[in-house]
Amino acid sequence: MRISRRRVGAVVQKEWMEFRQSKSILWAMSVLPIILVLGIIGLNATLAQHAGSSPDDLGEIDIPAALSGLSPLAVFLVQLNDQMLVTLLTIAVALPAYIAASSIISEKQTKTLEPLLATPTSTLELLLGKALGAISPAVITTWLAYGLILVGLSVVTIPTVAAYAYRPAWLAAMLLLCPLMALLSVLCGLCISSRVNDPRVAQQIMAFLLLPLIFLGTGTVGGWLYISLPLVLLGVLILAMVDSGLFWLTVWLFRREVILTRWQ
Numbered sequence: 001m002r003i004s005r006r007r008v009g010a011v012v013q014k015e016w017m018e019f020r021q022s023k024s025i026l027w028a029m030s031v032l033p034i035i036l037v038l039g040i041i042g043l044n045a046t047l048a049q050h051a052g053s054s055p056d057d058l059g060e061i062d063i064p065a066a067l068s069g070l071s072p073l074a075v076f077l078v079q080l081n082d083q084m085l086v087t088l089l090t091i092a093v094a095l096p097a098y099i100a101a102s103s104i105i106s107e108k109q110t111k112t113l114e115p116l117l118a119t120p121t122s123t124l125e126l127l128l129g130k131a132l133g134a135i136s137p138a139v140i141t142t143w144l145a146y147g148l149i150l151v152g153l154s155v156v157t158i159p160t161v162a163a164y165a166y167r168p169a170w171l172a173a174m175l176l177l178c179p180l181m182a183l184l185s186v187l188c189g190l191c192i193s194s195r196v197n198d199p200r201v202a203q204q205i206m207a208f209l210l211l212p213l214i215f216l217g218t219g220t221v222g223g224w225l226y227i228s229l230p231l232v233l234l235g236v237l238i239l240a241m242v243d244s245g246l247f248w249l250t251v252w253l254f255r256r257e258v259i260l261t262r263w264q
Helices: 005-020 023-048 072-109 113-117 123-156 159-165 168-193 199-222 229-253 256-262
Strands: none
Touching: 005 123, 023 072, 023 123, 072 123, 072 159, 072 168, 072 199, 123 159, 123 168, 123 229, 168 229
């Protein structure tokens, strides 16, 4: 099936216009990243002042094998930064999920879905445009926040600790894993919103996507999980396969004629 980039681009522009009018989305896109950036830089700046502290001052912490050569304080900061960076990835999951879960349902409620479905835009083009429209703001926001964190850490914290924040595992996570996680979030949101009439129900269901990230964050700060490049690449491979299958499932589930007749 031939995909028209012009029609896909038109859907993307329409999505951007709509979410720019949503104060809650704009608030989340601006405030949450700022809090995370300031939080991680501030904590590192404060704790780095105690670089000469003895291990007894820091208490008992679990040390992953990959960090065994670092001082206890450096280990603690790396684990803390990893946990905060995992939290940063929640923006790439939560924000697209919120947009996608509300997209189709809100259009139906405002009577703008019927004209959209009546256009020559195919279901594949429509869903691709909606996915790109929801993903791009969240991914760009996450990348910008990550860039600011790297700049801040290079200034305020121990050089060794700062280096761990831009190790290959995190670069791959931000460049590859982040967009794939956002795409998974959007596709799940589109699947749910095409079958559910209430956007609040769709958003509550989407909250379950955050559970794996909560698990990762807990594991990194607890010391029993280390974000390594093989782990990230494995996640990229799994998500790429899941996203591919879920995209075609979403296209199959989104039956425009059924939606028009059922949601009257």
